[in-house]
Structure formats: structure tokens, C-alpha cells
Amino acid sequence: DTAVSQTPKYLVTQMGNDKSIKCEQNLGHDTMYWYKQDSKKFLKIMFSYNNKELIINETVPNRFSPKSPDKAHLNLHINSLELGDSAVYFCASSPWTSQREKLFFGSGTQLSVL
Amino acid sequence: AQKVTQAQTEISVVEKEDVTLDCVYETRDTTYYLFWYKQPPSGELVFLIRRNSFDEQNEISGRYSWNFQKSTSSFNFTITASQVVDSAVYFCALSEDTGRRALTFGSGTRLQVQP
Numbered sequence: 001d002t003a004v005s006q007t008p009k010y011l012v013t014q015m016g017n018d019k020s021i022k023c024e025q026n027l028g029h030d031t032m033y034w035y036k037q038d039s040k041k042f043l044k045i046m047f048s049y050n051n052k053e054l055i056i057n058e059t060v061p062n063r064f065s066p067k068s069p070d071k072a073h074l075n076l077h078i079n080s081l082e083l084g085d086s087a088v089y090f091c092a093s094s095p096w097t098s099q100r101e102k103l104f105f106g107s108g109t110q111l112s113v114l
Numbered sequence: 115a116q117k118v119t120q121a122q123t124e125i126s127v128v129e130k131e132d133v134t135l136d137c138v139y140e141t142r143d144t145t146y147y148l149f150w151y152k153q154p155p156s157g158e159l160v161f162l163i164r165r166n167s168f169d170e171q172n173e174i175s176g177r178y179s180w181n182f183q184k185s186t187s188s189f190n191f192t193i194t195a196s197q198v199v200d201s202a203v204y205f206c207a208l209s210e211d212t213g214r215r216a217l218t219f220g221s222g223t224r225l226q227v228q229p
Contacts (some may be wrong), residue, residue, distance in 0.1 A: 033216060041153075041203055043219040056216055090159065099166065100147040100209040103217060105159040 003027050006091045006106035013081055014114055021076045021109045023091030030096035031055075032074035033103065034066060037088040049074055050096055081113045116141045118208050120220035127196050128228050135191045135223045137206030143167075145211035148182065148189045153222070154202040162204075165189065196227045 006023040013019055025032065033056075034046040047066040048056035054066070063079045078085060088110050092103040117140040127133045139148065150162040163173065165182055173180045177194045193200055203224045207217040 031215060041222045041224075043205065043222075045216040045218070048216050050215075088157065092159075094215070096215070100164075100211065100215065102149060102161045102164050104161075107158050110157075 004091055004093055004104050004106040006089075006109055008109060009107065010110050010112075012112045012114065015081055015083060017081050018077070018079045019081060019111070020078070021089055021091075021111075023074045023076070023106060025072055025091075025093040025104070027093055027104060028095075029093040029104070030071055031094050032068065032071070033092040033094075034074065034076050035090040035092060035105075037090060037108070039087070043090070047074075047076075078111075081111075083113050086111055086113045116143075116146075116208050116210050116218045118206050118218055118220035120204075120206055120223050122223045123221070124224040124226070126226045126228065129198060130195050132192060132194050133196050133225065133227075135193075135204050135206075135225065137189045137191065137220060139187050139189065139206070139208045141187075141208060141210055143210040143212055147209045147211075149207040149209070149217060150180070150189075150191050151205045151207065151219075152202045153205065159205075162191075193225075196225075198227050198229055201225060201227045 004025045031050045033048045037043050049068045052068045065077045068074045088108045091106040094101045094103045119138045146167045148165045152160040179192045181190045203222045205222045206220040
């Protein structure tokens with residue numbers, strides 16, 4: 001059983017389209033994240049949810065909208081896709097404890113905007 | 115604000131050589147957590163180690179070892195007798211005890227181990 005699964009693995013689309021990436025974790029974690037990895041491999045936090053509540057919202061264009069229907073799911077919807085949105089998007093989860101726990105990452109979604 | 119610097123962009127070694135990947139961090143918190151992740155060519159992010167700021171003991175796991183020095187704000191990673199399978203991008207990351215719960219990653223070091 002995959003701990004953190006995200007779909008699709010590859011997403012190729014035209015500029016201006018709207019697309020969604022889905023993420024699910026079966027680890028029972030309370031906290032989920034979206035990270036963006038650019039072409040230079042730099043990993044940057046985009047959003048974080050704890051028990052369906054948004055706790056981190058980095059400086060991300062409002063074309064990006066996360067949605068957490070329950071604590072096991074965190075989806076990412078992107079409107080009006082732009083060339084610069086091409087990247088690998090990683091979903092992750094972690095327990096919510098008094099300490100900072102490691103993040104469990106999904107295998108990534110490679111988004112290519114043409 | 116927290117920051118992680120991995121000054122080595124790319125390192126190339128020959129198999130069986132030892133190699134050290136540097137990580138320097140900045141934080142105002144006295145309690146914080148440091149991590150290393152590996153990203154092989156297949157793309158997934160593999161957790162290697164987590165260390166909290168109160169535990170300065172060095173750690174060894176097989177061919178991997180980590181040297182944590184608060185005095186120099188460094189958390190370096192050494193691979194002994196490197197192997198081709200160690201070829202990957204390695205990320206150092208930091209999470210502060212206060213504030214947001216997210217890892218701040220360094221820019222990564224690409225390690226190429228030649229046969």
C-alpha cells in the first residue's frame with residue numbers, strides 16, 4: 001500500500017487550461033503539504049493543511065487553490081495554467097506532534113504546460 | 115527567518131571514494147530540527163535522517179554518517195566508500211519549533227558517483 005499517493009504522475013496541458021492534482025495519504029496523519037520543485041530542483045512549500053484547516057499559504061498566485069475534503073486528502077487545483085507553472089509538484093504528510101516529524105512524500109506530479 | 119545553504123551544487127567522485135556534503139543553516143530558534151533527504155534519478159524523495167537541536171551526537175548508519183555542529187550551524191553528511199547507487203540529489207532541510215510546520219529545504223547537492 002502506497003503511503004502518500006498522488007495522481008496523475010504526469011500532466012501535459014496547454015496554457016490557459018485548468019487542472020487538478022489529487023493527493024491521498026493512508027498514514028493517519030493530520031498534516032498535509034504541497035511543495036513545488038522547479039527545474040533547478042529547488043523545493044518550496046506552497047500550502048499546508050492541518051485537519052482540513054489551512055495553516056500555511058505561501059506567496060502563491062491565487063490561481064492555485066488547495067482543497068482538503070478530509071484530513072486524508074489534499075488536492076491542488078490550478079486555474080489558467082501558465083508556462084511558469086511547469087514543475088514537479090509533491091504532496092507530503094506528517095503527524096501533528098509536539099516535535100517536528102519527518103515528511104512522507106508522494107512520488108510527485110510532473111506538470112508540463114505547453 | 116530560517117535558511118538552509120548547500121553551497122556545493124554538484125560533486126563528482128569515483129566509486130569507493132568518501133564524500134562529504136555540506137549544509138549550513140540559519141535560525142533564531144533554540145529548538146529546531148534538521149533533516150536530510152535523498153532524491154535519486156527516479157524522482158522520489160527519500161528520508162535519511164532527522165536530528166533535533168539538542169542532540170549533537172554524531173550518527174552513523176552503515177556507510178552514512180552525519181556531523182552536527184551547533185557552533186558552526188552545520189549539519190554535514192558523509193558517505194563512506196561511495197557507490198554508483200548513491201548518485202542522487204541530496205537535500206538538507208530545517209524546521210523550526212515555533213511558527214509554521216514545514217521544512218525549508220536547501221538548494222540541493224547533486225552527487226555523481228562514477229564507476
